[in-house]
Structure formats: structure tokens, C-alpha cells
Amino acid sequence: MLCFVCGVVRWVLVGWFASIVWVLVLTQLLHCVTFALFHMVSIEQIRRLFPERYAGQGQAMYSAFAIGLGGGLGMVIAGYLWEWIGGAWVFTAAACVSASALAIIILSQRR
Numbered sequence: 001m002l003c004f005v006c007g008v009v010r011w012v013l014v015g016w017f018a019s020i021v022w023v024l025v026l027t028q029l030l031h032c033v034t035f036a037l038f039h040m041v042s043i044e045q046i047r048r049l050f051p052e053r054y055a056g057q058g059q060a061m062y063s064a065f066a067i068g069l070g071g072g073l074g075m076v077i078a079g080y081l082w083e084w085i086g087g088a089w090v091f092t093a094a095a096c097v098s099a100s101a102l103a104i105i106i107l108s109q110r111r
Helices: 002-016 021-049 052-085 087-110
Strands: none
Touching (some): 002 021, 021 052
């Protein structure tokens, strides 16, 4: 949950306050937190879901889908949105995606 809270803050700050140097420093620190937490939790989840002998294949699937396919689609969609609604709103949309992920986690924890 911390990862996605930091993600929401990071996307909003970089979208609307990127001209302020200390905000950029803070967003880079938040990037470190979000990247590290997301990656650690993802690898741990793969370890739990895949038997040891298939761990490498599970990590390869994670890289292919989350980083490759997800990153590629995200960049293409962000590029089109950037032309249509502007950069600040694209970062706001990214914040909304992080907030949606946070909501899904919170709702799944209640069950």
C-alpha cells in the first residue's frame, strides 16, 4: 500500500510542480521507494506462486508482462494522451492508476 500512496504523491507532484527543484528531488526519492517496493513485492509473490524449479520462468513472465508489455503499452498510451490532454493531466492519470491499485489492495484486504 505504501508503494501506491507514494506513487500517487509522486505523479501529482511531477505533473504539476516539476519546475520546483526540491520537488524533483523528492519525486526521485519517491521513485526509488515505489520501484523498490513494487519490485520486491512482485518477486516475493512470484516466489510464493511458482514452485522453486519454475522460479526463473515466473520471473521471466513478470519481466515480459509487467515491464515489457505493461511498460510499452503505458508509454504508447501516455504519448497519445500527452498530445490530447497535456503532460500534467497525463501524470494526473498515472496518479489515478496508482490510486486505483491502492483501492483494489485495500478492498482485497477486507475479505
